Amino acid sequence: MANKTKIAVFASGNGSNFQAIADSAATGALQAEIMLVVTDRPQAYVMERAQQAGIPSFAFIPSAYESKQLYEEMLKEKLEQLNVEWIILAGYMRLIGPVLLEAFENRIINIHPSLLPAFPGKDAIGQTLAAGVETAGVTVHYVDAGMDTGKIIAQQSIAVRDRGREEVEEEIHEIEHRLYPATLQRLFAQ
Ligand code: GRF
DSSP: OOOOEEEEEEOSSOOHHHHHHHHHHHHTSSOEEEEEEEESOTTOHHHHHHHHHTOOEEEOOGGGSSOHHHHHHHHHHHHHHTTOOEEEESSOOSOOOHHHHHHTTTOEEEEESSOTTSSOSSOHHHHHHHHTOSEEEEEEEEOOSSSSOSOEEEEEEEEOTTOOHHHHHHHHHHHHHHHHHHHHHHHHHO
């Protein structure tokens, strides 16, 4: 078996993108090993998914640390102990700070449910629909210090004209679950 890329997945919520990545890694389509799932919300459903998939997880409470620098140093040490090469954000609701950005330079990736640079930040699907544009979509991008501002790696669009939020949301998530593992595999194979 070819070398697998060692990754950590950071998530704060449901974890359906974590699931898609884990499923793709399990079939071998994505040549990666998830060394750790990290969450800043111990009650997040992603923790249950990790347990069911038999993948180690780690929950921390940011407010228990004096600063982002301190909890990122703690995370950095953990990830380095596990020889993690890439950090994959999947619904992680915090900005990444200088400690992790420097330790994993150009090796932190995020997925966002809009056609960036349009509609960064929270509730991107709601922002897209409220703006009345005709096209929504998904972006996979490198993470920098900004909010959804890093270099774009892959995008896929869908038509949203005259469609309800639920239907659009469902299609966006379906796209995410295919696009994210496929894009990661392309990156890791480079
Ligand atoms: C996804 O829409 C992702 O694009 C965004 O947060 C959501 C996470 O969903 N960054 P899930 O927790 O992976 O189900």
